[in-house]
Amino acid sequence: MKESQTQKPSAVRKFYHLEYFYVLLKSLEKSSDKDQIFEIFKDLKQEYRLGESKYRKLTSDSQNLSERQIQKYRYTFEKVISESLEYDLINHDGGKYQLTDKGRSLMESYNQGFQTYTRSLCVLMEEKYNAFRYIIDRLYKSSRENPGLLILPLYSPLQLGFDKSEIKTTKDIKRYAERLAKKLEQDLSTFLKESRSLALENNKLLASLVEEGLISADDSSEFSQNKYIAIIAKFRDFWRKFFLQEIYLYEYYYTSFEIWTYRAKQIGIIHSTEFYPHFNGKIVYPTSVIVRNTDSKDFKKIYTYKDGYSLYIHEPEPDIEANENLFIDYLVNAYFDLRRTNRSYFISLPALRELVCYKLKISEYVFKQFLDSVYLKNLTGNLKIKISLEVDRLPEETKAMYLKQEPVMVDGRYRNIIAIDVSRGGI
């Protein structure tokens, strides 16, 4: 397979959830007046759980929003409108907004299921921006040893064993900086098989902190404690930017990368996670390829570029026996991997999902389909292993961080913990 040609850069978009398009179009069905559309949009944003964060948490109801919240919602609203105009989903005529045929057909695709909907959007976005192609190309070029894998390690002082109370002077900051750089060098070598000294960059970072007046050039003098968060944020941003631009040659800034990969994740063409077990930070890899053509039945074409290359999503069928066996193998391996650090038979299903998705290079959606199929067979006793799935607590029922990930819907119910028995004797 010849690698495809890198496309022109992607512009920045300002919202993550692809449902926003649908929510806007639905609002437009009811009104053509902008202020009224916004009112409906606000309610629907709430109804579809389009929270401020990716974890879809909503606090207040749409009736009791603060001025500031309304301002934020309006900001998002304007962005959704402007992007919808670009894709001709709506048109704007004399202060009135109307759905176009294209908009109506996108709504139709939503009713056929989320996968159909996101794929229609993928076509619209790719026609205009080629952003997914650009990122997928970058991902495949990320590392010679491990093509496709991109890591963005992240370690706060806390995670490296420093307590906030022991970081007071320039000297302390330098100690953290040094340990962080060492850790990052390690990650580069383990994950990307690249040995590289980060000492130079580390010095650059420290120098910029001094230059901006956040810390003093003198080792023993204390920095102002209310700048602590700002200083730590500098570390985070600096290394993220370094990894993206220097290691992965991504030419745009972090937010742009975040937004496009998260959109790609919803379509199922790129996987990205902050919850990969035993790793601090973010891991991104493609669950698709861009090639002229392929004979493999595991890949489905979803978009064709002008130069003849196509975007194929990796979507193996669960009911083909070889696929099923491979899935079960990885499932069992990942289960025992996680069991080593866990006393209970039950382990976190999202964590297991991360390991299996990575091994098979499949999206969360495909994982869900496989697990569904395998679980049903297990219930009727037609499987060589025994699987138990349970619901611990759903994200909205708890404040625990480890449950911030979306649970997996299997056999019609949300599940978040799993146990596996290979002997079939019962657990």
Added chain:
DNA sequence: TTGATGACCAGCGATTTCTT
């Protein structure tokens, strides 16, 4: 006018400390 960029901050959930 539009997009890129970096700084900033509200607010969330985790963690720690205080209180009963």
Added chain:
DNA sequence: AAGAAATCGCTGGTCATCAA
């Protein structure tokens, strides 16, 4: 022990600024 309050760490979204 358990709940309440205070503090901490971090993120997404907003905004000002700059360049084209």
